[in-house]
Amino acid sequence: MKHLPKHLRPKWRYLAVGIETWPDGEVERGPFQRELWYAAQNLVGDAGSADADLTLLDFEFEDGYGETIVRVRHGHTDEARAAIACIDEVDGHPVGVVVRGMSGTIRACEEKYLGRRGEFSAQRTVAFENQERTAVVRNGTYDVRTDGSFSGATELDFE
Amino acid sequence: MYEAVHAHPDGDSTVARLARTAGEYGYDGVVVRNRSDARPDYDADRIDDEYGVDVVDGLEIRADGPEQASGYVGNYRRDVTVLLLEGGTPELNRFAVEQPRVDVLARPMAGDGDFNHVLAKAARENGVRVEFDFSPVLGLTGGPRVQALSDMRKLREVVDQYDAPYVVSANPYSHLQLRAPRELIAVGELVGFSREWMADGLREWLRLAERNRERQSESFIEPGVKRGTYEKEP
Numbered sequence: 299m300k301h302l303p304k305h306l307r308p309k310w311r312y313l314a315v316g317i318e319t320w321p322d323g324e325v326e327r328g329p330f331q332r333e334l335w336y337a338a339q340n341l342v343g344d345a346g347s348a349d350a351d352l353t354l355l356d357f358e359f360e361d362g363y364g365e366t367i368v369r370v371r372h373g374h375t376d377e378a379r380a381a382i383a384c385i386d387e388v389d390g391h392p393v394g395v396v397v398r399g400m401s402g403t404i405r406a407c408e409e410k411y412l413g414r415r416g417e418f419s420a421q422r423t424v425a426f427e428n429q430e431r432t433a434v435v436r437n438g439t440y441d442v443r444t445d446g447s448f449s450g451a452t453e454l455d456f457e
Numbered sequence: 458m459y460e461a462v463h464a465h466p467d468g469d470s471t472v473a474r475l476a477r478t479a480g481e482y483g484y485d486g487v488v489v490r491n492r493s494d495a496r497p498d499y500d501a502d503r504i505d506d507e508y509g510v511d512v513v514d515g516l517e518i519r520a521d522g523p524e525q526a527s528g529y530v531g532n533y534r535r536d537v538t539v540l541l542l543e544g545g546t547p548e549l550n551r552f553a554v555e556q557p558r559v560d561v562l563a564r565p566m567a568g569d570g571d572f573n574h575v576l577a578k579a580a581r582e583n584g585v586r587v588e589f590d591f592s593p594v595l596g597l598t599g600g601p602r603v604q605a606l607s608d609m610r611k612l613r614e615v616v617d618q619y620d621a622p623y624v625v626s627a628n629p630y631s632h633l634q635l636r637a638p639r640e641l642i643a644v645g646e647l648v649g650f651s652r653e654w655m656a657d658g659l660r661e662w663l664r665l666a667e668r669n670r671e672r673q674s675e676s677f678i679e680p681g682v683k684r685g686t687y688e689k690e691p
Contacts, residue, residue: 318633340598341647376643383640386596394633396482397640427466439474450470450632452477454503 309372312355314398314411315382317364320448321419321434321441323391325364327357333388334368338381350374352381355404361419362434362441365412367404375400424456458638459486459662461515461626467491468630472499475632476510482637486511488539488662490563492519493529513666515539517563523552534558538669539662545570554580560665561586561624566608577619586661587616592628594644595636606648613650624665625658
């Protein structure tokens with residue numbers, strides 16, 4: 299179909315979203331998108347979800363850390379923020395999410411707020427609560443493997 | 458703005474990790490609200506130097522009833538800067554708001570807990586902050602969340618009517634459960650709180666910490682009485 303004239307096209311805002319899990323967490327685009335839609339639907343209903351028209355654009359996730367861009371209709375960014383905040387699990391993996399910033403273009407959004415992945419992660423052995431444990435280390439954060447789960451720590455805990 | 462967190466071993470992440478993430482999310486500080494049998498080990502000055510996040514020493518009392526709670530209040534009041542008491546039963550809610558030595562009544566609507574005008578007036582008189590816990594809004598769905606939201610609405614109406622002091626928290630148990638202030642405010646706005654009201658609830662933790670730190674300082678004698686600067690050693 300022919301494109302809409304410019305003044306009738308919807309205006310968008312782009313939210314840069316950071317995603318974090320424990321090192322064994324695996325978050326994929328599809329399930330994350332589904333959680334986002336569920337969150338929006340549960341919070342603002344069908345009508346509100348249609349208004350906000352949330353869509354995932356870029357999605358990158360590796361080693362417990364990811365980034366994505368959420369497109370939202372101009373004027374509905376608060377609903378989008380709230381829906382994003384209500385994502386607490388994806389495929390049973392607990393996730394931390396944060397809106398790093400908001401822009402009017404995808405490019406500005408990427409340049410200003412994304413690409414902060416930092417150095418690759420490494421395994422290290424640490425003493426945590428008087429026991430030897432392995433930890434996944436990245437940028438000064440330590441995710442320590444304890445019996446069957448993880449504990450979050452930083453370099454300050456091992457000084 | 459401040460957030461009140463459960464750190465390892467009460468929660469899953471250490472104080473340093475929570476503070477680091479909180480700093481990245483735009484908080485100025487965190488209040489550690491661990492239970493008395495799971496107190497964390499940390500160096501607040503070091504964390505402040507490294508991440509620029511103020512760590513406030515707090516404690517959340519979990520008691521079976523008012524008598525036990527009263528004992529804990531006596532034991533811990535002098536040690537900690539912010540003293541919280543977990544509500545959730547009519548007896549404990551009542552005890553907390555009538556006890557000026559308690560700073561925050563945590564999760565008053567959890568479990569069998571309820572709140573009314575009598576408690577709100579007592580909370581205002583005694584300066585006990587009533588907590589609005591957003592963790593059910595963030596973490597639950599369906600019926601339980603509807604219940605939590607309707608409890609929260611009732612609490613808000615009573616607290617607003619009697620101008621009782623309050624705090625807002627997402628009650629996180631790990632750095633993954635932390636949410637940035639703007640996101641919390643956005644959630645609050647959707648469920649009927651105003652932007653300013655939410656921000657005020659997040660700032661209240663700091664006001665509380667500042668007041669209590671002043672009281673803990675050596676120059677403080679009692680409310681309104683302070684050691685002056687003119688006394689010099691001969």
